[in-house]
Amino acid sequence: MANIPTAEDLNLEYESQAKEIKEFMESGVGVKGLVDSGVTKLPRFFVRPVEQSPQQSVEEDIQFQVPVIDLNGIKTDRRGEIVSQIRDASEKWGIFQLVNHGVPIPVMDKMLDGIRRFNEQPLEVKKDWFSEANGAQRVNLYHFNHLPLATWRDSLSYKFLDGKIDEEVIPQICREATSEYTKYVFQLKERLSELTSEALGLKSDYLEGLKFMKTAHVLCHYYPACPEPELTIGTGSHTDASFLTILLQDNTGGLQVLHQNQWLDLPCVPGSLVINYGDLMQLITNGKFKAARHRVVAKIIGPRISSAFFFFPAVAMHHELYGPLEELVSVENPPIYKPTSFSEYFACFKSRHDKYSNTSGLSELTLSS
Numbered sequence: 001m002a003n004i005p006t007a008e009d010l011n012l013e014y015e016s017q018a019k020e021i022k023e024f025m026e027s028g029v030g031v032k033g034l035v036d037s038g039v040t041k042l043p044r045f046f047v048r049p050v051e052q053s054p055q056q057s058v059e060e061d062i063q064f065q066v067p068v069i070d071l072n073g074i075k076t077d078r079r080g081e082i083v084s085q086i087r088d089a090s091e092k093w094g095i096f097q098l099v100n101h102g103v104p105i106p107v108m109d110k111m112l113d114g115i116r117r118f119n120e121q122p123l124e125v126k127k128d129w130f131s132e133a134n135g136a137q138r139v140n141l142y143h144f145n146h147l148p149l150a151t152w153r154d155s156l157s158y159k160f161l162d163g164k165i166d167e168e169v170i171p172q173i174c175r176e177a178t179s180e181y182t183k184y185v186f187q188l189k190e191r192l193s194e195l196t197s198e199a200l201g202l203k204s205d206y207l208e209g210l211k212f213m214k215t216a217h218v219l220c221h222y223y224p225a226c227p228e229p230e231l232t233i234g235t236g237s238h239t240d241a242s243f244l245t246i247l248l249q250d251n252t253g254g255l256q257v258l259h260q261n262q263w264l265d266l267p268c269v270p271g272s273l274v275i276n277y278g279d280l281m282q283l284i285t286n287g288k289f290k291a292a293r294h295r296v297v298a299k300i301i302g303p304r305i306s307s308a309f310f311f312f313p314a315v316a317m318h319h320e321l322y323g324p325l326e327e328l329v330s331v332e333n334p335p336i337y338k339p340t341s342f343s344e345y346f347a348c349f350k351s352r353h354d355k356y357s358n359t360s361g362l363s364e365l366t367l368s369s
Contacts (some may be wrong), residue, residue, distance in 0.1 A: 006330050021045045026355055028127040030154040032119055032303075035224040045150050046232040054233055054256075054263070054297045064259055066266050067093060072100040074191070087199035094290030095276035097269050102191070103184040105271050112250050112305050113182035114174030119154060119222040121173065129156070129171070152232045152298040156220040162314050163214050182216075185246055189213060192244060192275065200285060202327060212243050212280070213311035217345055223254065225302030234304070236297035238280030239360050241349045242310035247274040252304035258293040261337070266294075278310070279349065279361050283337050286324035293361065318342045337365045 018042065027033075067089040074082055089096040119126070123239075158169045163186065170178045180359030193213060194204040207213065223234045234254060236260065249255060251268040258264075282291040296304070313320075323339030 012038060012141070012288075015243050017045045017149075017311065024150070028122065030126070031152055032154055032222060033123055034226050040226050040227045042226075043150075043229055046148060046152060048232055054230075054295070062262050064262065066259075066264065067096040068099060068269055068272065069096050071102070071191075074195075083195055083198045090196070090199060090277060090289040092290070093257070093259060094282070094292035095266075095274065095294065097266075097272040098273050098275050101188055101190060101273055103181070103273065107177075107181050107184060108248055108271075108273075110177040111174075111248060111307055114177035115156065115220045115222060115305050115307060116303070118156060118171055118220075130160075132220050150232075151236060152226050152229075153221050153223045153296075155222070156196035158218050159327060160216045160218070162316075163216075180308075181248075182218075186216070188246060188273070189216075189244065189309070189311055194245075196244070196281075196289075200325075200328065202325075211314040211346045212284070213315060214317075215312045217310045217312060218307065219310070220303070220307045221296075223252075223296065223298065223302055223304040223306075225300055226298040229298035229300050229302070230244060232298050234298045237293060237295045239291040239293050239361075240310060241280065241281075241346055241361060242274065242278035242312055243280045243284075244311045245274075245276050245278060246309045246311075247276070247306060248308075249274065249306040250304060252299065252302060254296045254299050254304050255306075256295050256297060258295075263295075280312075280342070282360075283340075283345075283365065284322060284325050284328075286328050286333065287336050288328060291362075293360075313342050336367055337362060338352050340365055340366055365369070 024043070024045070029037075067080040067085065069082065069085045069089065071082060073079070078222075086096070107273065156171070158167060163327050165182050167179050169174055181225065190208060193208045196229070196325070197204050197206040197208075200206075221235070226232065237258070247255075249268065251270075253265065253268055253328050256263045256268045257266055276292040276294065277289050279291045296306075313322075319341050321339040321341055322345075324337055345361060345365070348364055
């Protein structure tokens with residue numbers, strides 16, 4: 001008969017893995033460094049329990065295709081059609097791909113190349129950038145982890161507070177490319193803010209006026225090829241904490257979205273950007289627009305490179321209360337979420353994320369029916 005581990009055994013195992021991952025973080029090697037060293041077996045703190053391993057996704061199911069929306073003609077009589085498509089995608093999916101969005105493809109390509117060049121510098125050059133996630137540095141290169149497990153990627157992180165593009169927070173090797181791309185992304189964010197407002201039946205400047213999407217938190221991910229991709233994951237299942245996320249990705253693949261309880265591969269559409277809403281958009285729309293649950297699977301090919309811009313409230317508004325918009329609730333459609341501040345919500349989100357919970361950060365804000 002197999003021995004059943006005691007609580008003490010499990011605690012010791014946790015502490016042991018926590019110690020290993022702490023040492024790994026402090027080494028500054030990163031996942032890229034592991035791959036460069038020739039590792040063929042994953043360290044145990046990357047290996048997921050069977051119940052957390054990625055399931056097979058649905059392949060080529062014509063019933064479930066993530067919407068692709070073309071912004072060409074946005075200033076013509078096509079605008080109404082585009083707004084309708086965004087409304088439909090936001091209500092059913094919470095995620096869609098955008099083409100003819102105004103960001104030049106060469107600018108997108110340079111951004112991805114800048115992330116690659118940064119990560120493929122010699123270790124001694126990158127080492128000073130390594131830190132814990134959410135560390136005190138204005139720019140952080142970290143290996144994102146939630147004790148006692150780790151994810152198969154390295155991440156470069158920085159913030160543009162209240163819409164101000166501070167080039168000094170961007171590493172020199174990718175500064176020019178990132179600065180140029182960021183200017184276009186901020187312009188696209190303003191356009192999406194207008195279209196989202198209209199899709200909700202509000203004036204086009206409504207959301208922009210509330211300053212819900214003033215600050216950008218940028219995560220540039222580098223997912224090296226993985227020798228045992230079936231044992232780990234690049235990014236775990238989650239919904240974003242943002243109002244809006246704009247994602248640029250290369251053509252490696254690996255991004256999956258959960259739709260009607262099935263994981264679907266999100267195909268790489270040339271020249272597209274992936275747009276998805278986060279928990280905060282679901283909160284203020286009273287559940288009308290969905291926060292898309294998604295993940296990135298590890299792959300034997302790589303690297304996969306991506307850049308995500310997460311848009312959050314202006315810094316001065318972090319302690320103000322957010323709840324379902326008055327215009328979107330009624331006696332027939334009462335609020336389903338209680339008001340909360342961004343600071344309070346994010347603490348809840350981080351707690352659940354740290355525990356690899358599959359429940360949304362909104363679950364504790366849902367009102368009893």
